[in-house]
Amino acid sequence: MKTCIMCGGEGTRLRPLTFDRPKPMIPLLNKPSLVHLVEHLALEGFNDIVLTLGYLGGEIEAALGDGSMYGVHVEYVHEKEKLGTAGSVKNAQELFEGEPFLVVGGDHVMDLGLREFVRFHEKNDAPVTIGLIPIDDPREYGIADLDVNNRINRFFEKPGPGEIFSNLASTGIYVCDPEILKWIPENKYDFAKDLFPDLMIKGETINGFLVRGRWTDIGNPRAYREACRWMLEKMPGTKISGRLSIKDAKVTGPIDIGHDVSLGSNSSVVGPIVIGENTTIGDNVLIGPYTSIGSNCTIGDNSRILSSYIFDNVHIGINTGISGAVIDNATRIKDSCILETGSVIGPRVLIGDEVTIHSEIRIWPEVTVKKETRVKESIGNDDYGNNIKGS
Numbered sequence: 001m002k003t004c005i006m007c008g009g010e011g012t013r014l015r016p017l018t019f020d021r022p023k024p025m026i027p028l029l030n031k032p033s034l035v036h037l038v039e040h041l042a043l044e045g046f047n048d049i050v051l052t053l054g055y056l057g058g059e060i061e062a063a064l065g066d067g068s069m070y071g072v073h074v075e076y077v078h079e080k081e082k083l084g085t086a087g088s089v090k091n092a093q094e095l096f097e098g099e100p101f102l103v104v105g106g107d108h109v110m111d112l113g114l115r116e117f118v119r120f121h122e123k124n125d126a127p128v129t130i131g132l133i134p135i136d137d138p139r140e141y142g143i144a145d146l147d148v149n150n151r152i153n154r155f156f157e158k159p160g161p162g163e164i165f166s167n168l169a170s171t172g173i174y175v176c177d178p179e180i181l182k183w184i185p186e187n188k189y190d191f192a193k194d195l196f197p198d199l200m201i202k203g204e205t206i207n208g209f210l211v212r213g214r215w216t217d218i219g220n221p222r223a224y225r226e227a228c229r230w231m232l233e234k235m236p237g238t239k240i241s242g243r244l245s246i247k248d249a250k251v252t253g254p255i256d257i258g259h260d261v262s263l264g265s266n267s268s269v270v271g272p273i274v275i276g277e278n279t280t281i282g283d284n285v286l287i288g289p290y291t292s293i294g295s296n297c298t299i300g301d302n303s304r305i306l307s308s309y310i311f312d313n314v315h316i317g318i319n320t321g322i323s324g325a326v327i328d329n330a331t332r333i334k335d336s337c338i339l340e341t342g343s344v345i346g347p348r349v350l351i352g353d354e355v356t357i358h359s360e361i362r363i364w365p366e367v368t369v370k371k372e373t374r375v376k377e378s379i380g381n382d383d384y385g386n387n388i389k390g391s
Contacts, residue, residue, distance in 0.1 A: 001118060002096055003046045005037065007106035008054030008079050008088050013220045015388050016346030016364045017328055022056040024106035025063065026218060027311055029231050029256075029274045029292050032063060033218060034106055036231070038070050044114045046102060047072045050095045052088040054079040060106075085172075086191045090184040103174040103191075105217055109227040111234075112173075112213040121175035124150065126207040128180050128199070131173035133211050140219070141169035142192040146208045155200060157192045168208070171215050221326060221344045221362075228309050229290045232272040242277070249281075258295065276312065300335065308339075317353070325357075334371070362388070 011023030067074030242259025258277030276295030324341030352371030
């Protein structure tokens, strides 16, 4: 069975992390999120993959190639205009060769038994089966009312207060019979907003399958941090890929450390943690659990990095505290700064000495924050789009 991975969205809700890359290429433990997804599909036996590409799709094609590196075969379909989720799949219909197919989102992070899902669909009579999972807050998802016979009697996209009749959220994973493509027009059309309501109005059966395991999409910074934490929790043990210089430092696993990493005197690293190659960590530095640090980074003396996700070529000065933050490539944070939980710093940002970034603040690429500033509101950049709503 072929798998269609939808990778066309602009990732506006994840800005400023999606200006330099499409959402599926965001680093997850120093490896593109999409690579983790492809590896999981290969493990489940789904080796024939179709990718629908839109925004910055060339980066995805360059990274995956023909898929042979990951034990799969990959084909690509480019969108010339925005087609929506269902429209993008319709655009690739020739590659499905008239056979049933699996649909997943390019921003999905999962540990699900997909073969069991497919077997369920094959044994039950419906043109489409939606993977459902109970979640605490379903307001950002489509929700379904599922009966005892696994039939969906009601489906509602992104419910508001008073509309949340179920906490069964659509994962955005579907098993489709080829006939479903006849319902999709040759223009912009979504599965959740358009196709499923249309099918239900016309009396067609839609089945739901209760998936087991862990799943999220990385549609916003909070979900991204949760995905990173979950992946770090799965680390099996300690891996050191090359030369590691330790000067009277303390290391507690599990850790995954790249080549040519240096830990300064009296520093402490407490796993689960991933550190990329050619990264230097100064003296008296605490790096706490659930942290990933990219390649070619420097962490100054007496700094504290806790539950944070730092990309490549990032410089952090001395005596700086970073908690629950995400920091994009080539950003420089000077001395005695504080980044509070939920702050998201875009690429090539310069943050001066003694700056405090309040919780949930986003800073757009190439912004300079002057020393001794308390940043209480997000800072945009007119050279980039400032919208954070949408895909």
